[in-house]
Amino acid sequence: MQIAVLSGATTKFGELWEQSPRSLAQEVVSQAIEQAGIEKKETQALFVGNMLAGILGGQENIGAFFADELGLEVPAVRIEGACASGGLAVHQAVLSLLTGKYQTVLILGIEKMTDYKPEEVAQALMAAGSDEERKAGLTFPGLYALMAQAHMEKYGTTEEEMAAVAVKNHFHACLNEKAQFKKEITIDDVLKSAKVADPLKLLDCSPISDGATAIILSSKFKVQSSRDKPVFIAASAVATDTLALADREDLISLKATKKAARKAYQMAGLGPEDIDLAEVHDCFTIAEIMAMEDLGFFEKGKAGQAILKGETKIGGKGPIINSSGGLKAGGHPVGATGVKQIVEVFNQLSGQAGKRQVKGAKIGLAHNVAGSGALAVVHILSNL
């Protein structure tokens, strides 16, 4: 069975104080339905990816909540997997289509974070970590800083290499109307920004964001013209690892990413060398470097230099990474992130990426991570 991405829509990501979860959802879902050229009533199920609506907003039951808000009287479910909630929602939607029981389904990834105090948000996000880590006073910058330290020690990875991730992603974000930070920065800006958790500095970190993204997937589609290039889901894979860093064999890789990638490549009959572009989970700059390696694009310890040389920047030899601006500069409304990654890959493979179009892109990958790597979701999309 082939599953096509019929459409994908995303709100601007950022501090959207004048919008509610309701208005964000309405905006992207009506866009996605219009773009797909279907009637709303053709949508047979709703999958909502969200992490924090309960803990911050006091609203659970949000599968039914959004089905009601959107006027969709269909089975609805809320999928939570921390920062991978969006990717997991897409995965569950893909499974539902593979049963043959559904032909057309809607995925909504959504998060409202900036209406709350930063310390409340930081605490809520640590709900994705382990009890022991929370009690030790660790936060996600701290956890990724530990990984960065280990990576630097083992491979000589430098702060400049990490900074280059942020510089590239800010450059890409300037080409993306929906990105949170449309502002170019330099390596020096990153290096001189305030220390958050050594060696990570403010500009090594993804922001707190509001945003929503919607996708319509279908196993029932028609190619309208020879110009149309349907984009298919070639693989959808999930893997898990320990919640706590302390329980892992090493801190230089995310095992969940490696396992999910291996499964996804196998499903698609492809390898890392086939990937033209990828949206990866750059919650911190070190996370993008590790993802490059764990996804097989570069040998361990080699990604930093490649990024510094511009190989993964639009126009570089590729694979092009985070053409949307990534989490770092595109924004990171956690439940929306995994869905938005797939929208970006879809836009690229269907030639709708405008100023940031990667020429001739045929195969793309989306990589979404929960917390510090307890779970990873990898999707491969293809227009072949």
Add this chain to the structure above:
Amino acid sequence: MQIAVLSGATTKFGELWEQSPRSLAQEVVSQAIEQAGIEKKETQALFVGNMLAGILGGQENIGAFFADELGLEVPAVRIEGACASGGLAVHQAVLSLLTGKYQTVLILGIEKMTDYKPEEVAQALMAAGSDEERKAGLTFPGLYALMAQAHMEKYGTTEEEMAAVAVKNHFHACLNEKAQFKKEITIDDVLKSAKVADPLKLLDCSPISDGATAIILSSKFKVQSSRDKPVFIAASAVATDTLALADREDLISLKATKKAARKAYQMAGLGPEDIDLAEVHDCFTIAEIMAMEDLGFFEKGKAGQAILKGETKIGGKGPIINSSGGLKAGGHPVGATGVKQIVEVFNQLSGQAGKRQVKGAKIGLAHNVAGSGALAVVHILSNL
């Protein structure tokens, strides 16, 4: 494809102050794996049904959390749909098996509620309601009281009929080692108990509970002996309605229940007259009366009398309702409830229900509701 319930295990439900979510999960999962006669490593995916771990316990990412705790390096997802989280988790697990990508999966329904202050729990539960209802000061007893008032006005349903639900379910609970309230009560006890939200009294309401339940479903199974009667999932259906009562056409039915039941009967090729027993969502006594009618067991307005006459009590002419004690007397750890309902039906259909065995039971139904009816899940199980 046929999907069999290989095993089902549940902890005692109640105030389990000496147990953690970890210990509850370990207990039921190890029992379920042992009963299923499989190795833990044969489990290919984990579906966790839970509502309140984030909002009360500060722990999200709990698909990965429990995969880690249980030593299962498999894809894991947390499903949230308020009080229907458990039923929804089973539904998603069924979908995953129907894809053919998985053969054996584990569902864990779990909730820890009694470690928190009652007012915190009441507030957290209202996260399943609508914003407007919360702002109006409504709680779930209040919402179901409105439904009870409407039902009484339209059909002449009496407080005695509602009380009879509680009396029957307490009687059943006395036959169930895992039930929270193993204590018989009388109609008079219910009528004289403290008013909570007129006409609902304390003994019309299900309790706050801790508990966990696990099920193993498989599309790959062998019948060990002629004595074995595999129990199959004959149908799994979900439907939604408006979140707020104010947006509904009437308050005398749950439309989501009626829709999910219609779909489930259609899938199974069965009707309400074929159901020998059912576990229904009796969060309040009026909810069981409405469920009897909305599931098609009785005409609208006729269920109360049938319950009062003992037709739905073990030994009655049937269908036998809530042989486990239901939510009312069995306990209602919200994320576990929908899974435990299926365990009870499985135990009945496989002849393992001990003192509360319904003789000759062949077809059973489980009915799980989110909040005040915004979503309902109906499963039909069969040993035919």
